[in-house]
Amino acid sequence: MEAMGWGRYPKATADLIEPADAQSLQKIVASQKKSASCISRGAGRSYGDSALAGQLIGSRFLDSFLALDEQQQTLRCGAGVKLGDILKVCLPRGLFLPVLPGTKAVSVGGAIAADVHGKNHHRDGSFCQHVIQISLMLASGEVVSCSATQNQELFRASCGGMGLTGAIVEATLRLAAVPSRYIDQRSLVANNLQECFAHIEDNADSKYSVAWLDCLATGDDMGRSVLYLGEYSKGKNRKSDRKYQDRSSISVPFSTPSFLLNKSSMSLFNSTYFSLQKHKSRTSRLDYDNYFFPLDRLSNWNRLYGSKGFLQYQFVLPGEGALEGITTVLEKISKQGKGSFLTVLKKFGEANENLLSFPRSGYTLTLDFKNETSLFPLLDELDRIVLDHDGRLYLAKDARMSEAVFKASYPNWEAFITIKAKVDPHNRFASLQSNRLGLTT
Amino acid sequence: MKVLIIGATSAIAKATARIYAQQNCSLHLIARNGEQLEALRSDLLVRGAKTANSSVLDLNKFAEHGKLLGAAIEELGGVDIALICHGSLPDQEKVEISFKQAQKEINTNGLSVISLLTELAPTFIEQLGGTLAVISSVAGDRGRQPNFVYGAAKSLVSTYLQGLRGKLLTHNVHVIDIRPGLVDSPMTAQFPKGPLWASPEQVAQKIVKSIQRGSHTVYAPGYWRAIMFVVRIIPDFIFKRLKF
Numbered sequence: 001m002e003a004m005g006w007g008r009y010p011k012a013t014a015d016l017i018e019p020a021d022a023q024s025l026q027k028i029v030a031s032q033k034k035s036a037s038c039i040s041r042g043a044g045r046s047y048g049d050s051a052l053a054g055q056l057i058g059s060r061f062l063d064s065f066l067a068l069d070e071q072q073q074t075l076r077c078g079a080g081v082k083l084g085d086i087l088k089v090c091l092p093r094g095l096f097l098p099v100l101p102g103t104k105a106v107s108v109g110g111a112i113a114a115d116v117h118g119k120n121h122h123r124d125g126s127f128c129q130h131v132i133q134i135s136l137m138l139a140s141g142e143v144v145s146c147s148a149t150q151n152q153e154l155f156r157a158s159c160g161g162m163g164l165t166g167a168i169v170e171a172t173l174r175l176a177a178v179p180s181r182y183i184d185q186r187s188l189v190a191n192n193l194q195e196c197f198a199h200i201e202d203n204a205d206s207k208y209s210v211a212w213l214d215c216l217a218t219g220d221d222m223g224r225s226v227l228y229l230g231e232y233s234k235g236k237n238r239k240s241d242r243k244y245q246d247r248s249s250i251s252v253p254f255s256t257p258s259f260l261l262n263k264s265s266m267s268l269f270n271s272t273y274f275s276l277q278k279h280k281s282r283t284s285r286l287d288y289d290n291y292f293f294p295l296d297r298l299s300n301w302n303r304l305y306g307s308k309g310f311l312q313y314q315f316v317l318p319g320e321g322a323l324e325g326i327t328t329v330l331e332k333i334s335k336q337g338k339g340s341f342l343t344v345l346k347k348f349g350e351a352n353e354n355l356l357s358f359p360r361s362g363y364t365l366t367l368d369f370k371n372e373t374s375l376f377p378l379l380d381e382l383d384r385i386v387l388d389h390d391g392r393l394y395l396a397k398d399a400r401m402s403e404a405v406f407k408a409s410y411p412n413w414e415a416f417i418t419i420k421a422k423v424d425p426h427n428r429f430a431s432l433q434s435n436r437l438g439l440t441t
Numbered sequence: 442m443k444v445l446i447i448g449a450t451s452a453i454a455k456a457t458a459r460i461y462a463q464q465n466c467s468l469h470l471i472a473r474n475g476e477q478l479e480a481l482r483s484d485l486l487v488r489g490a491k492t493a494n495s496s497v498l499d500l501n502k503f504a505e506h507g508k509l510l511g512a513a514i515e516e517l518g519g520v521d522i523a524l525i526c527h528g529s530l531p532d533q534e535k536v537e538i539s540f541k542q543a544q545k546e547i548n549t550n551g552l553s554v555i556s557l558l559t560e561l562a563p564t565f566i567e568q569l570g571g572t573l574a575v576i577s578s579v580a581g582d583r584g585r586q587p588n589f590v591y592g593a594a595k596s597l598v599s600t601y602l603q604g605l606r607g608k609l610l611t612h613n614v615h616v617i618d619i620r621p622g623l624v625d626s627p628m629t630a631q632f633p634k635g636p637l638w639a640s641p642e643q644v645a646q647k648i649v650k651s652i653q654r655g656s657h658t659v660y661a662p663g664y665w666r667a668i669m670f671v672v673r674i675i676p677d678f679i680f681k682r683l684k685f
Contacts, residue, residue: 001633017630018627018630019627020627021476021477021480023476024627061452061627064480064481064483064484065483065484065487065488066480066483066484066487067483067487068487075487077487088463089487089488089489092489
């Protein structure tokens with residue numbers, strides 16, 4: 001079959017095998033020929049080629065809940081369980097996931113392998129900081145338990161390890177108690193990037209914080225943005241406040257012609273959005289679904305970029321140079337006549353100890369670009385700006401970074417391959433991305 | 442609500458059980474693989490099932506059906522819905538040339554269901570209510586070259602249900618025949634998938650809805666009713682030449 005990531009670029013031919021349980025997973029992993037490489041694939045929500053290989057092991061049927069301890073606030077489940085399913089089960093009990101990415105369609109295994117983050121990274125860290133234990137199937141077929149105290153090295157390599165150390169079978173997660181399913185949102189308009197940074201710093205104690213940016217505004221307006229701050233609504237502890245609702249979504253049925261997304265249409269969208277936000281009320285109460293997952297309302301929105309797909313470019317720059325670095329990036333993009341439809345800026349808290357995790361203290365900017373030949377030289381130039389500012393790119397979104405850029409920006413890569421060599425000496429777990437980045441051959 | 446699910450570890454049964462668990466029903470699960478049953482049991486309890494018990498049984502041991510069902514219903518404290526889901530998808534080329542193989546498949550997909558229904562019916566008649574829901578298949582609608590042994594077993598079930606439905610009508614017991622089309626589950630892992638394939642979750646939603654509504658013959662998803670209508674009206678002199 002033809003396989004691709006969420007960005008629909010690149011595409012590759014692959015065999016997808018979906019084991020019904022851990023036993024059949026073991027058979028697949030252990031019986032595999034030494035020459036063939038495989039990689040786990042959860043919900044297919046990483047953007048680039050990190051879940052592409054000759055053989056894909058899908059976790060769709062490893063979707064069982066194993067135990068929920070309401071007192072200890074922990075949940076144990078299979079790697080294929082989607083975050084949305086967890087919310088469905090936990091919310092009525094007043095429990096919630098401490099870290100949520102921008103979609104609830106990702107699997108637990110994928111969230112751990114990419115060590116995903118959310119709008120509260122500056123306060124609560126990334127997804128894996130709330131993972132208590134994982135059961136990892138190694139290339140030998142052996143299942144080992146890893147945690148901060150047990151097989152610690154392997155745990156640090158596997159959290160954020162892009163599935164390269166083995167296949168995650170099960171995990172135990174820490175949950176958080178929430179008063180209700182509503183979020184009180186406050187929005188602050190910033191007329192330029194500097195103002196946006198100031199707003200973010202002023203509100204650093206806010207639980208959730210993320211800024212939408214008009215990437216196409218230039219000159220004095222460059223970086224005009226809206227900062228969204230969120231806090232849990234103090235509910236009246238009514239049962240209805242914790243009800244889970246399945247929201248209907250509209251699906252994009254096919255790839256729309258990519259010329260519809262051009263500079264004028266993006267500019268129109270971005271400036272209309274900005275002016276609407278500017279005049280809208282500054283505080284509102286939103287359901288968690290609308291607050292955390294606005295894009296889930298439009299399923300298959302990735303088709304809007306046309307059949308050639310798109311590339312998401314997310315980088316982080318450490319604090320001091322971030323404002324200057326992000327300004328340089330935005331200038332470069334507008335000089336090249338390119339634009340990003342959705343641009344998001346967020347502040348990160350401290351990095352964790354995981355070897356290949358993306359977040360580190362500083363600011364992260366996310367841009368998405370329609371896939372076209374002229375884009376790649378621009379992204380190479382952006383890579384250089386990122387490296388100059390001691391930043392790095394997010395592996396879950398990357399589809400084209402060079403080996404040199406990766407190794408220069410992820411200093412723990414050597415420690416990572418030392419651990420990988422111990423558990424997977426023949427590189428059975430390898431993706432197109434890991435080959436490109438020189439983590440596997 | 443008290444729900445008894447037979448063949449509970451099949452993908453469709455699992456997805457259906459999860460919906461009932463979410464609705465805080467009491468469940469009793471029967472299947473062959475004890476380990477998978479145990480995993481499903483804890484899954485359902487986390488999802489909200491009031492109770493979830495299970496018993497292990499190879500459904501081809503017809504003689505044990507009565508005793509086991511009796512014990513299961515007693516443990517459940519009665520039964521509102523009995524859902525029969527088990528089945529196996531044989532390799533047509535193998536069962537065509539071996540009667541022993543064919544017999545085994547017809548036992549699994551056809552006769553074992555008749556045996557279960559025979560044992561279950563008196564309980565439902567006695568309590569004057571409830572629903573007997575059985576998963577057959579669109580394959581039973583007409584004997585097609587690539588899977589007519591499986592199809593024959595499924596049409597045995599469908600025909601039986603048509604009669605049973607009438608028989609139980611006066612006892613206020615409802616009988617539903619659910620005919621799924623192509624379902625993307627571990628049972629069909631070896632087939633290439635296309636746009637007609639449905640997920641087990643889609644089929645499960647349809648099952649729960651039709652049990653609630655009291656439907657009779659249900660195609661899941663619904664477009665299979667139109668497809669199978671066309672398949673049924675093709676004249677034999679053409680149909681015998683079709684290889685699909």
